[in-house]
Amino acid sequence: MLPAAGCRKRGVMRKAVDRALMLYCAGSAALALAVMGGILLVILGRGLPTFDWSFIGSATGATLGSGGVRYQLLGTLVLVLTTFVIAAPLALGWALMQTIYLPDPRWRWPLRRVLYLLNGVPSILFGIFGLILFVKYLGWGKSWLAGGILLALMILPTVTIAWVERIEALPQGYLRAAASLGLSRGQIVWSVIVPQTWGGGVSGALLGLARAAGETAPIMFTAAVFSGVTLPDGVRQSPVLALPYHIFVLAQDSFDPAAGAHLWAAAFVLLTLVLALSLLALPLRLRAGEEATHG
Amino acid sequence: MKGTWIRWASYGATAVALVFVGALVGSLAWESLPVWRQEGLSYLTGKTWHYRGALFGALPMIYGSAVVAFIALLLAAPLGLGAALFSAEYVPGRWRWAVKVPIELLAGVPSVVYGLLGLLLLRGWIYRLLEPFDPLSGDTLLTGGVLLAVMILPTVMTLADDALRGVGASQRRAARGLGLTRAESIWRVSLPQAAPGLAAALLLGFGRALGETIAVFLVVGRQDNQWPASVFSPRAWLEAGQTLTSKLGGSETFLAYGDPLHWGAIVGLGLILLILVGGLTGVAGRWLPQARRHA
Numbered sequence: 186m187l188p189a190a191g192c193r194k195r196g197v198m199r200k201a202v203d204r205a206l207m208l209y210c211a212g213s214a215a216l217a218l219a220v221m222g223g224i225l226l227v228i229l230g231r232g233l234p235t236f237d238w239s240f241i242g243s244a245t246g247a248t249l250g251s252g253g254v255r256y257q258l259l260g261t262l263v264l265v266l267t268t269f270v271i272a273a274p275l276a277l278g279w280a281l282m283q284t285i286y287l288p289d290p291r292w293r294w295p296l297r298r299v300l301y302l303l304n305g306v307p308s309i310l311f312g313i314f315g316l317i318l319f320v321k322y323l324g325w326g327k328s329w330l331a332g333g334i335l336l337a338l339m340i341l342p343t344v345t346i347a348w349v350e351r352i353e354a355l356p357q358g359y360l361r362a363a364a365s366l367g368l369s370r371g372q373i374v375w376s377v378i379v380p381q382t383w384g385g386g387v388s389g390a391l392l393g394l395a396r397a398a399g400e401t402a403p404i405m406f407t408a409a410v411f412s413g414v415t416l417p418d419g420v421r422q423s424p425v426l427a428l429p430y431h432i433f434v435l436a437q438d439s440f441d442p443a444a445g446a447h448l449w450a451a452a453f454v455l456l457t458l459v460l461a462l463s464l465l466a467l468p469l470r471l472r473a474g475e476e477a478t479h480g
Numbered sequence: 481m482k483g484t485w486i487r488w489a490s491y492g493a494t495a496v497a498l499v500f501v502g503a504l505v506g507s508l509a510w511e512s513l514p515v516w517r518q519e520g521l522s523y524l525t526g527k528t529w530h531y532r533g534a535l536f537g538a539l540p541m542i543y544g545s546a547v548v549a550f551i552a553l554l555l556a557a558p559l560g561l562g563a564a565l566f567s568a569e570y571v572p573g574r575w576r577w578a579v580k581v582p583i584e585l586l587a588g589v590p591s592v593v594y595g596l597l598g599l600l601l602l603r604g605w606i607y608r609l610l611e612p613f614d615p616l617s618g619d620t621l622l623t624g625g626v627l628l629a630v631m632i633l634p635t636v637m638t639l640a641d642d643a644l645r646g647v648g649a650s651q652r653r654a655a656r657g658l659g660l661t662r663a664e665s666i667w668r669v670s671l672p673q674a675a676p677g678l679a680a681a682l683l684l685g686f687g688r689a690l691g692e693t694i695a696v697f698l699v700v701g702r703q704d705n706q707w708p709a710s711v712f713s714p715r716a717w718l719e720a721g722q723t724l725t726s727k728l729g730g731s732e733t734f735l736a737y738g739d740p741l742h743w744g745a746i747v748g749l750g751l752i753l754l755i756l757v758g759g760l761t762g763v764a765g766r767w768l769p770q771a772r773r774h775a
Binding site: 338 | 485492494498500511560562569585588591592662684690694737
């Protein structure tokens with residue numbers, strides 16, 4: 186009789202452990218989601234009351250917390266566009282190099298490692314590097330172009346890896362069919378690989394740009410100023426205003442209640458811009474996860 | 481010939497990107513040479529940073545960075561692993577997006593927005609929480625750590641989720657078929673197989689926390705030369721501190737610009753950070769499943 190009783194007891198125990206783990210995991214997930222929801226609600230709740238369309242349409246006023254963020258938003262868009270224009274061709278070049286052109290496949294792995302290491306570089310180091318290269322050695326002062334180059338370098342791994350994964354996932358049949366039609370390698374790249382995979386590159390770029398749009402550290406020494414400029418006209422000594430930097434500087438004065446409302450509205454605008462970019466890129470991220478199961 | 485043109489463009493793009501990566505690492509090493517010459521190893525072990533007296537000891541900042549990242553991991557690890565287990569083991573595939581999408585979006589929130597939330601909300605909460613200990617303000621290492629925990633939660637969760645889903649479904653089914661409860665199959669099958677990926681998720685989360693600048697800058701207090709009576713005593717967590725990144729992001733970076741030794745000391749902090757984070761990324765990279773290493 187005893188063993189049976191022991192078994193039953195163990196069965197109860199096993200079930201209890203099973204239950205407890207499930208509750209723990211569900212609780213963790215719920216808490217993580219609640220944090221996300223809480224952040225959104227706070228920004229919406231505090232930003233939306235002060236936000237109206239004139240907030241993004243008008244320039245910042247002379248007194249603290251007055252006016253809108255027109256030029257900060259435009260400056261951020263300038264930076265994001267520059268970043269895209271620089272990062273996209275570099276990423277395509279690197280992705281083609283890594284998948285197609287590399288003379289010796291043994292070099293693939295080091296190239297990948299460089300990308301992963303670059304991806305891990307903290308964003309402040311791009312700022313310090315930019316200060317050394319563009320401000321100290323090239324004498325550009327603060328410049329939108331320096332900011333664009335640094336942000337492009339920062340998001341290069343994201344864009345490149347997205348593109349490489351898409352190229353590697355290309356059905357072999359496509360390549361064989363193209364080769365059997367007598368296409369040269371250059372023609373295959375141009376008429377099969379690039380058109381079939383540009384979606385991956387664009388989604389990767391959107392994801393990277395979402396990050397670039399919200400970054401403060403790489404641009405605070407190299408590209409952004411707090412006030413006194415509108416849109417840049419030139420390269421040297423032509424800084425821009427930028428939303429994240431604007432928020433960063435004002436936040437340090439946040440004890441002034443007049444700054445508060447303006448700050449939350451600016452954070453709301455920035456968050457909307459960044460989340461819109463990430464949402465556009467979302468299909469890519471989810472698919473990358475799926476491939477992990479089936480691949 | 482179009483084909484060769486693309487090929488050379490691809491070589492060129494890769495070369496340009498590689499040169500920038502090399503310049504980033506090289507310039508941090510080169511520009512920090514004066515401080516290594518002057519201080520030698522005592523740059524790493526010195527506990528005093530007093531630039532007017534040309535004393536440069538980075539240890540308190542290394543300590544600050546390690547503490548905030550450790551607190552972040554302490555909070556984010558149980559939560560992130562729990563949430564990842566929930567998403568990978570309990571939620572049916574059709575509903576997984578309901579957990580994944582918000583977490584991916586959480587990853588996209590700019591650090592300056594986290595900083596603002598930390599400054600205007602979290603700091604006050606921490607102050608009230610610590611009132612029995614009579615804190616000087618809400619700007620503490622603990623505040624920085626808690627804020628970082630929220631920021632690295634998506635990294636930990638996404639990578640852990642990928643690692644868990646890399647475990648074959650057939651093995652999971654076999655375990656259940658043998659009569660193991662869900663908890664037992666997680667403990668006996670999923671966790672052991674996913675262990676390297678899970679460890680990598682934690683390491684990369686830690687590395688991300690080490691490198692985060694803007695949010696930490698706003699809440700950590702930026703108090704120089706904070707060295708605890710005992711390294712393992714958490715009492716110092718409740719006081720203001722300075723991290724490698726909050727020093728780099730501060731006004732001293734501009735101040736140091738003209739003086740080679742002071743400038744070298746600032747850039748040297750960047751080099752230390754790069755080596756720490758690069759090492760972590762390098763180790764973690766070996767353990768990650770192939771499918772996705774760039775979250």
